[in-house]
Amino acid sequence: xxxxxxxxxxxxxxxxxxxxxxxxxxxxxxxxxxxxxxxxxxxxxxxxxxxxxxxxxxxxxxxxxxxxxxxxxxxxxxxxxxxxxxxxxxxxxxxxxxxxxxxxxxxxxxxxxxxxxxxxxxxxxxxxxxxxxxxxxxxxxxxxxxxxxxxxxxxxxxxxxxxxxxxxxxxxxxxxxxxxxxxxxxxxxxxxxxxxxxxxxxxxxxxxxxxxxxxxxxxxxxxxxxxxxxxxxxxxxxxxxxxxxxxxxxxxxxxxxxxxxxxxxxxxxxxxxxxxxxxxxxxxxxxxxxxxxxxxxxxxxxxxxxxxxxxxxxxxxxxxxxxxxxxxxxxxxxxxxxxxxxxxxxxxxxxxxxxxxxxxxxxxxxxxxxxxxxxxxxxxxxxxxxxxxxxxxxxxxxxxxxxxxxxxxxxxxxxxxxxxxxxxxxxxxxxxxxxxxxxxxxxxxxxxxxxxxxxxxxxxxxxxxxxxxxxxxxxxxxxxxxxxxxxxxxxxxxxxxxxxxxxxxxxxxxxxxxxxxxxxxxxxxxxxxxxxxxxxxxxxxxxxxxxxxxxxxxxxxxxxxxxxxxxxxxxxxxxxxxxxxxxxxxxxxxxxxxxxxxxxxxxxxxxxxxxxxxxxxxxxxxxxxxxxxxxxxxxxxxxxxxxxxxxxxxxxxxxxxxxxxxxxxxxxxxxxx
Amino acid sequence: xxxxxxxxxxxxxxxxxxxxxxxxxxxxxxxxxxxxxxxxxxxxxxxxxxxxxxxxxxxxxxxxxxxxxxxxxxxxxxxxxxxxxxxxxxxxxxxxxxxxxxxxxxxxxxxxxxxxxxxxxxxxxxxxxxxxxxxxxxxxxxxxxxxxxxxxxxxxxxxxxxxxxxxxxxxxxxxxxxxxxxxxxxxxxxxxxxxxxxxxxxxxxxxxxxxxxxxxxxxxxxxxxxxxxxxxxxxxxxxxxxxxxxxxxxxxxxxxxxxxxxxxxxxxxxxxxxxxxxxxxxxxxxxxxxx
Ligand code: SF4
Ligand code: SF4
Ligand code: FES
Numbered sequence: 001x002x003x004x005x006x007x008x009x010x011x012x013x014x015x016x017x018x019x020x021x022x023x024x025x026x027x028x029x030x031x032x033x034x035x036x037x038x039x040x041x042x043x044x045x046x047x048x049x050x051x052x053x054x055x056x057x058x059x060x061x062x063x064x065x066x067x068x069x070x071x072x073x074x075x076x077x078x079x080x081x082x083x084x085x086x087x088x089x090x091x092x093x094x095x096x097x098x099x100x101x102x103x104x105x106x107x108x109x110x111x112x113x114x115x116x117x118x119x120x121x122x123x124x125x126x127x128x129x130x131x132x133x134x135x136x137x138x139x140x141x142x143x144x145x146x147x148x149x150x151x152x153x154x155x156x157x158x159x160x161x162x163x164x165x166x167x168x169x170x171x172x173x174x175x176x177x178x179x180x181x182x183x184x185x186x187x188x189x190x191x192x193x194x195x196x197x198x199x200x201x202x203x204x205x206x207x208x209x210x211x212x213x214x215x216x217x218x219x220x221x222x223x224x225x226x227x228x229x230x231x232x233x234x235x236x237x238x239x240x241x242x243x244x245x246x247x248x249x250x251x252x253x254x255x256x257x258x259x260x261x262x263x264x265x266x267x268x269x270x271x272x273x274x275x276x277x278x279x280x281x282x283x284x285x286x287x288x289x290x291x292x293x294x295x296x297x298x299x300x301x302x303x304x305x306x307x308x309x310x311x312x313x314x315x316x317x318x319x320x321x322x323x324x325x326x327x328x329x330x331x332x333x334x335x336x337x338x339x340x341x342x343x344x345x346x347x348x349x350x351x352x353x354x355x356x357x358x359x360x361x362x363x364x365x366x367x368x369x370x371x372x373x374x375x376x377x378x379x380x381x382x383x384x385x386x387x388x389x390x391x392x393x394x395x396x397x398x399x400x401x402x403x404x405x406x407x408x409x410x411x412x413x414x415x416x417x418x419x420x421x422x423x424x425x426x427x428x429x430x431x432x433x434x435x436x437x438x439x440x441x442x443x444x445x446x447x448x449x450x451x452x453x454x455x456x457x458x459x460x461x462x463x464x465x466x467x468x469x470x471x472x473x474x475x476x477x478x479x480x481x482x483x484x485x486x487x488x489x490x491x492x493x494x495x496x497x498x499x500x501x502x503x504x505x506x507x508x509x510x511x512x513x514x515x516x517x518x519x520x521x522x523x524x525x526x527x528x529x530x531x532x533x534x535x536x537x538x539x540x541x542x543x544x545x546x547x548x549x550x551x552x553x554x555x556x557x558x559x560x561x562x563x564x565x566x567x568x569x570x571x572x573x574x575x576x577x578x579x580x581x582x583x584x585x586x587x588x589x590x591x592x593x594x595x596x597x598x599x600x601x602x603x604x605x606x607x608x609x610x611x612x613x614x615x616x617x618x619x620x621x622x623x624x625x626x627x628x629x630x631x632x633x634x635x636x637x638x639x640x641x642x643x644x645x646x647x648x649x650x651x652x653x654x655x656x657x658x659x660x661x662x663x664x665x666x667x668x669x670x671x672x673x
Numbered sequence: 674x675x676x677x678x679x680x681x682x683x684x685x686x687x688x689x690x691x692x693x694x695x696x697x698x699x700x701x702x703x704x705x706x707x708x709x710x711x712x713x714x715x716x717x718x719x720x721x722x723x724x725x726x727x728x729x730x731x732x733x734x735x736x737x738x739x740x741x742x743x744x745x746x747x748x749x750x751x752x753x754x755x756x757x758x759x760x761x762x763x764x765x766x767x768x769x770x771x772x773x774x775x776x777x778x779x780x781x782x783x784x785x786x787x788x789x790x791x792x793x794x795x796x797x798x799x800x801x802x803x804x805x806x807x808x809x810x811x812x813x814x815x816x817x818x819x820x821x822x823x824x825x826x827x828x829x830x831x832x833x834x835x836x837x838x839x840x841x842x843x844x845x846x847x848x849x850x851x852x853x854x855x856x857x858x859x860x861x862x863x864x865x866x867x868x869x870x871x872x873x874x875x876x877x878x879x880x881x882x883x884x885x886x887x888x889x890x891x892x893x894x895x896x897x898x899x900x901x902x903x904x905x906x907x908x909x910x911x912x913x914x915x916x917x918x919x920x921x922x923x924x925x926x927x928x929x930x931x932x933x934x935x936x937x938x939x940x941x942x943x944x945x946x947x948x949x950x951x952x953x954x955x956x957x958x959x960x961x962x963x964x
Pocket of ligand 1: 856857858890925926928930931932946
């Protein structure tokens, strides 16, 4: 009798967690990755991993508050049950990783040390030096190696996933893939395919993401009919080191220690920065925000740095946008505190930031959006574990987990939550896949007609052969990629305007047409990185268009999606109390109307004309009522007052069918203050 | 005159302005076991370049210094932050990560050209890409993992003192890059050829056997010490020491200490090797008396 087999695509935290869990349950796994799994992008995560713990619990913390912080941080755009379940699993996941040998930092007494990170007052974040992602990944890599040694996992490293194979009923029965060394194309029969291929930063040219993060695997599922959710939500980190090849994360602590941000008043002043006199330097954050100065909140810092370069044209360099982050005036003690990050800068820029102002610029960092996946909730509002619907895309048998699903972070991701969501979704997909396989009632992939696989293989082989035979003298895929990156970075990162987005969409369409005419500089059939890159480039376009179209259509500000035209200004502090009250009432009315209109998941699918078609889906916010994010807004006090009074009035009102629900919401609203 | 402390990234040294362009000499090889040949490329200098961005420009240009059409040079990379280990190669004669090899610095040392070669201790796949399967096989051989009972919730792991965490953490940063193996005089290349008619499986099995007879290398010895020090890992310390006393184990180490000098993560490899040496000696004696 044939035995069940599962194909996991991608060997970062999510893919490895799923693999080891499936292996433990006795399911045979093929694990496919572009790189040896130990080299996956998860190694780049520095900060840590969040969960409630014994210490924070005694300070009043609990899973519900972590849940609340996560959905509040995500501007309420996530379905709440999966997030609730994830935060409840947090403590268990840290314990498991601890048992697997992750060298978490320790307190003097030998307990796991924790620190504060990302939008919370509690020390919820466990960490292992400055390389938590690497350490977590290694622990899972080691477990998977153990299963591999035992024979229950077979790795296919240096393999490129070309697409899922669907039977005549639209059920996923395996995948086609290509060996990056021999260029062999073959099929993998699988009873479930789990895609865990991470983010799509390369669509923006350079980002903080690794070179494997092209989004191509996801795009290939999208082309096969999978839906893509919340594409327009892309997290941008305010301070990164702009290298020629990649943007490297720079911790924000440099501003915290007294770093000053400036640009030369003369655009692209050629003088070395230290020779530019004070009077000719524009300390734009200090001038524009006399109260907060360089310590303005993260999103404001990001936008100001971005627009001083793009709109005011004051970038330090012409071709590569950046501003100075100056530490050279600081005393040695403050600089010593920053030790680690100064070394990173020095290592990759070759200059000492104690002597020369650093150059920094915001960088695309995380894709909140991803493949649309389903879930099944329990009456209590959690996830029904092992339910056949969890983490499944709209294609039966095709699953998505980790950064490449859209499920956990809504409109913006909380710091130190990504590692948690990756491991969590990886662990919970395993029992679900087993339920799915059981439902197949023995009609396994191994028993499917060979014609199904042969046809899929032939299609991809023909496509590949045709690519190698493309005539010379056409477009250069590497240059097209640069152009795509420039368009996307300009139009669809920090600040978004409708006319610019519309324009960018057209440019991307034109670029896609040009990309179809690429010529290859390598037409061989051995380790041909040229053809692999060109294929990945082609597959960036559908996702790029999902991002642009989603952003264009969403006329509001939510989380990482900021459109100044639709921002809701605060309330004039000098107005009379009555006037302020009236304005606050109005503000809350607008907020409610906006919630009604836009608190919806963006769901894209590929239309017949190869362009994304977007629909909107309601979000399950039944556990915590969405509330305004008022941080840093002028007039926040009065708006909050009005908001609370209305919530109180709502819960005091005679109970309708949904009585218990509004009570809970009021409690949630109160706990947030 | 500029103050001595004043630098600009576009001109590290005011006396030698960096050149507008430079030559890159790449040792290429089309197929495994094939012959290698040098190819020269001219690359325009840009600010903040590293060897990865040089290779990206070469790929985009696909033309030699003499203006001949050529194929892009194949190479391996992922993180570009010196944390994944993928991009290891020999740059100007030194084994290191290409992503942290800065062009301006390389040009200060050798203004003429930058020389790129693949590592010599691993079979070349193509150009600068090598197969490090043997390196990962060594991690299997020494059982570099914590053999937990399972993944059900069993509470937290053992308490660990801050001091042992501080010892374990550096060892746990090994990114399997292979620098220590490239530098090691005892680690010699093992390259097999798939025989005509041999299946992929049979070939892989034959490779494994050959790898297992070869020296495991400093990285794997260090991993043994990492796991043997962990309270749970220590329960299986003997199995790992068995692996280190088998053929290709620690006895092959000639203590030349080249490994520790090239490890980009500054892992105290010779300390690990010293400890492993003592532990295996005790282990062997103990086993002898326990018979
Ligand atoms: S000390 Fe041992 S492992 Fe290190 S380089 Fe010398 S022989 Fe190789
Ligand atoms: S021990 Fe150091 S040099 Fe050797 S593989 Fe690990 S990180 Fe690389
Ligand atoms: S690309 Fe990861 S170490 Fe250089």
